[in-house]
Amino acid sequence: MSIERRPILFFVVFTLALYLLGNGMIPATDPVETNYTQTAKEMLASGDFISPRIFGNFWYDKPVFFYWELIGAFSLFGISDFSARLFPSVFGMIGVLMTYWFAKRIYDKKTAGYAALMLATSFGYWLVSKTIITDMTLFVFFNAVLVFFYIAYTSENKKWYYLCYLFAGLAVLTKGPIGILLPGLVVTIFICVRRDFKEILRMKPLGFVVFVAVVAVWYYPMIVLHGDDFIKNFLGVHNVLRATQSEHPLWNVWWYYSVLFFLIFMPWSFMTLPKTLARYVKAYRENHELPKFDQTQLFLLIWAITVTLFYQNMATKYTTYTLPTLLPISILGARYMINHDRLFKRTAAVWTICLVVLTFLVAIPVTRNQGYSQWEAGAYLKEICNDDDLIVEIGDYKVSLTYYSDLKVYRLETRADVQKERPDGKSWKAKNFMPFYAIEDLPRDKKVYLLVQSKRRKAFEANMKVDEWELVRTFPRFELFVRKPQS
Template sequence: MRRWAWLLLPALLLVLAAWRPLALPDEGRYAEVGRWMLASGDWLTPRLDGVPFFHKPPLLYWLEAVAMQLLGVTPWAARLVVALHACLMWGVMCVCVRHFAGAATARRAAWMLGSSLAFLVGGQYVNHDMVVATWMSVAIWCFARAMLHPRGVHAQWARAGFVACALGVLSKGLIGLLLPGFVLTLWVLWTWQWRKVWALPWVSGVLLLVAVALPWFVLAAREHPDMLAYMFGKHQFGRYTATTFNNARPWWFYGAAVVVLLFPWVFFALADGWQRVRAAVQQRWPSQPMAASPAASDASVPSPWVTLCWIWVLAILGFFSIPNSKLIGYALPVIPPLAVLAAVWWQQHLAPRAWGGRLFAGLVGLALVLALTANIVAGRYTLRHSSADVAAVLGCEIVAGDVVAVLDEYPYDLPFYAQLQQPIEVLQDWDTERRTAGDNWRRELFEGADFDAQAARALQPLSRLDTLQQQAGAWVLAPNGSASLNLQHHKGFELVLGGQAWSLYRSTAGASAAASERPQATEHKGLGRCQHQRQEQR
């Protein structure tokens, strides 16, 4: 394998980021919040369908809006933010491993992380998990570099760690600060480095952390006084302690998750752990002579770094295994240290073998094939649920003043693909939903609407449909097979397009005068396909 070929892995990630439609619900939701921020010009309040969306802080949305401003409103632009964070996680790991274990081990770790599903799939999936995982890993590496510097605590590395923690807080809240602090505290205590803690640049570091992380929370709380209690109380502490949220999983879930995310390399990290446990047991309770274990005796990798990696893995997996609700993305922060441990074990045990290089190339090929296959399968699955086909028609035909409404479900990706400039009216029995809704999209919308009475007008009762059927320029979407209403047989609406997953209807009110009186359909920026579509219709 060419020594520079590992540098192509970030390029492969960027290519894969352009392959799939937006996955639902996460990618549709989080990409649309960023697009709406750009379209509305409101950079303070994240909004979903125009209503405040305070589940997470805004760093992802800010960066998405910037990317879309520069590159256009496309799924690739939204994914670029996450992909660049994944590349940062990968790059900082390589730099640190090169520092303490040498260039060969760094390249090995780069291949292992860069060929994994965590990097090539998780690294281009639009949500907050990779973003916060990146800043958590950067913070841990920076503080470790600061404390293990040969000339004493290195202030600049430590300050970089404080800034990384601040960006972690802006990515997903308190875990961006608490989890790096938890890992580092355990590591400092285990390795007896607690005296170095006092030498950290606490004053300047905390000032940097506060200057980066705090302003948005202060400004947003002034605009929406209950926001902090909602974000931190319900969606951070509440999700950690409650049993009523979605995604209930068994305690061993994250063990399986890391096998999937770092297959096949995770098994070499486990081999390293097994050898270290055996060596520790033999040292504590010697029963018979045992050959020296390379993992225990090899001095090429300083033990504080290996200890850090194992504490990092065990502390974070243990923390996230406690709550009832578990998601595979929460395992992303432990993938870099596992890749490092796997690379260290490989360099010590398999790299010297004559066949080690061929085996490594074969496993890299296997990992890449799995990642490519996962992208293809995910893309085909997502396409069956996407509203991109009806969004293409709606985005080309809608004009200023038209109303778009939706029944039964909420198409997270439709406003993004159609580049709508006004919120969708969501028709539901909202009084009933407030009493019975679980942890779902309905709750996201009505809880967000409680922060902004004007934005709450997007949530309309089912009786609104009677008004829309008499209103020219009214569009209604319903999922195929809608249980509440078949609009195709409802007087006052005509079917415009029966799509893959959604059907688009238009009010027939004023249809006879529509051709002469309605303005020309708006062609939104980025919807260049509209002109081609109109030419085909002619």
């Protein structure tokens, strides 16, 4: 089996082996992955597959499609770490196959093989293919819109445009309005640069019926069931607020995604971009001419640059937002690497081994032992706690405690802070759906288990009588105390 003889079979086996490897030993991590797993778990238990919920509250953080993936995996294979990571890995494979098919169609078989392998082994793509988040699903649906747009644009068969509307609908079901707005922006810029405005009339406007039918599967019942609460929180907080107010101000810098590119496309970023830029600079110095791009190169560049600049201008920045750029960048990079066969093959082989090593020597031990997931504490609480015991936590709330214990874990604050931190629908506090408990209200007549995050030890000592609490066990970044019922 080889890329040259059986490329599709090769990439199916290669990507699934690489992306599924070790997944059963990587626990769901806080703060993001466990939000998804806990939500899907509660939806499955409730039998309500329309309204996402967490801690018993309706939850409008993301649309429903990724939760459906998790529910499907949990239903088929049981609730486990492997099941939770299954569909991101499967969509990772689909994204690689789509890249191969598209690159072969617009260039040739060799370019397609190189582009697919570059994408499959790039660090960011590999990482997201093993991560319980929406981004790999969005990668496939978002990029499929642009793939089928360009196929329709360059083909006599304009029926390909219907697939654009279908995948735009699926992208909106996965991430929200960005699923159609951003691909639409890429297409608009390309049409304007080409000055090919007549093509707009050929884009099958009736395809919007397909788009509306897809998004209505979930958005219509959500509006009917939850009305203004859904609209204000989903659109107002999780879309508009995210774009206008930084959730992580430290990351809101102009160079964020430019620097990040070298990490997520590693190792290929260091082998393609600097040398390509150097070649263009040399040509300009010698001939005083700017680089000229053919139609396909132009489209791929507009695709990658538009996505990057769009997210660069959003207030909230995440490492995965620009993941869709890796498809056009991989194809452009492959056009350079096909002239360096030996270097490409050696790099791909060595880097694949590095990713396997990273799985077992970094991903598994770090997530299990460094406090990024409180799976061990959750499992321990499930074993020792009775139904009438109270479990509270001081520190950054860890959803993994609830997910792995099947117990209700409260966020412990002073009574005044409880009121300050509750969701208000106007700020990032709208995400604070975890159950709260006031320190002043802790009962004396029942056993109380208290988890204290290491960095909040001083708050514990300042607000509570430490001598009343007995240390039970220490976990990464946490200490577990117990206070027995007092007469």
